[in-house]
Amino acid sequence: MNYKHLLFLLLITILNSCKQETYSLSKIEGKQISITDTIATDKSINDFVKPFRESINKDMDAVLSYAPETYSKSDGDLNTAIGNLMADAVMQESNPIFNKRTGKNIDAVILNHGGIRSIISKGNITTRTAFEIMPFENSIVVVALKGQQIDSMTHYLSQAKRAHPISGIQLTLDKDYNITQALVNKKPIDKDKIYYVATNDYLYNGGDRMRFFKENDSLYTLDYKIRNAMIDYFKKTDTINPVIDNRFIQTK
Template structure:
């Protein structure tokens, strides 16, 4: 018991410092940011942040502009209630060390992304994509508001887990992975800090009709 007390006394100052850091306010929201439904508030917001960070990185590294982003709902491990957004909330939402990658596709190979959603009907968040599926068939497939153009290349932002086939996203295997060496959690912290008042996107991106 004495040894435990001594250890706790040594740890206490560091724990206090860490708690203070984790309680730092980095933003605010007047809406609950959740994972519910095919177009969740938190999911779509983080997909947009992934897209924005990838575009910024691409611009600095002489890579053509990023066209869209795909993340997985399973990597979002918590939600954020309305009110102050603290640093600890982002660590709870994204406890993994996933990194941002950009996958370069030839136009003829990008169809696999849409086929994945048609088959799984899974609510994995997307940005700058519109996918509508009715009775298992794709009725709308848009990238940045436009139909697929097989004559051009596409650059899709995602995380390293998905790029390697995680969540059965094997279609990424047809692309070329470009590493950014940026952790998604760091990106999300940076993006939240850029927006003192977070308003989640409301546009419908995924539609699944049985």
């Protein structure tokens, strides 16, 4: 065997030794591990977490206001006391922020019925109450809409047939859910006017099929959560008194 053959065999051996093996998944196995009271608590972890837990609970249980009755989002067909309270709280607490930044005022508020995640129970209202009602991190935005888009918004409300929280709007429907009157700030909608509507970022992005927000002149982000607006509202209100009113009704 000459040197050329020897070198060739050596090269083949090296290449074969460097060849990577390929693997393929043959099966996946798993099992469920139940977490029960039989699992012992790690005292060191519990001792470490305890002061933080106690501090959070103290903040969450701080009394902010008082509810003379229990309020639920199922209490009305087209508007509810708890929904009216939420929309009015957003209007009251966010308008000063918006006005300070822009010199303009919010004309209306629209939120979504599904965003109310709990009741307000009769008795003390705490920070925890606000977190239970609004557990999401949704922030308030103000959208500049022309009168034509406001018409689209009121049409959406008439067809949704749900108690979506609104403020600054008065909407009357007939027995067939046709709009017989639509007012903003107690005045008929002016198609040439720009209206400033407060909502949350989820709805602005099309949540609950509220697509009318996309045709807008401007968007203002307040960096202010719905939940924080409610907490600030509760702090300023000794005893809440929300009611079902005529802001969104149907004549029979």
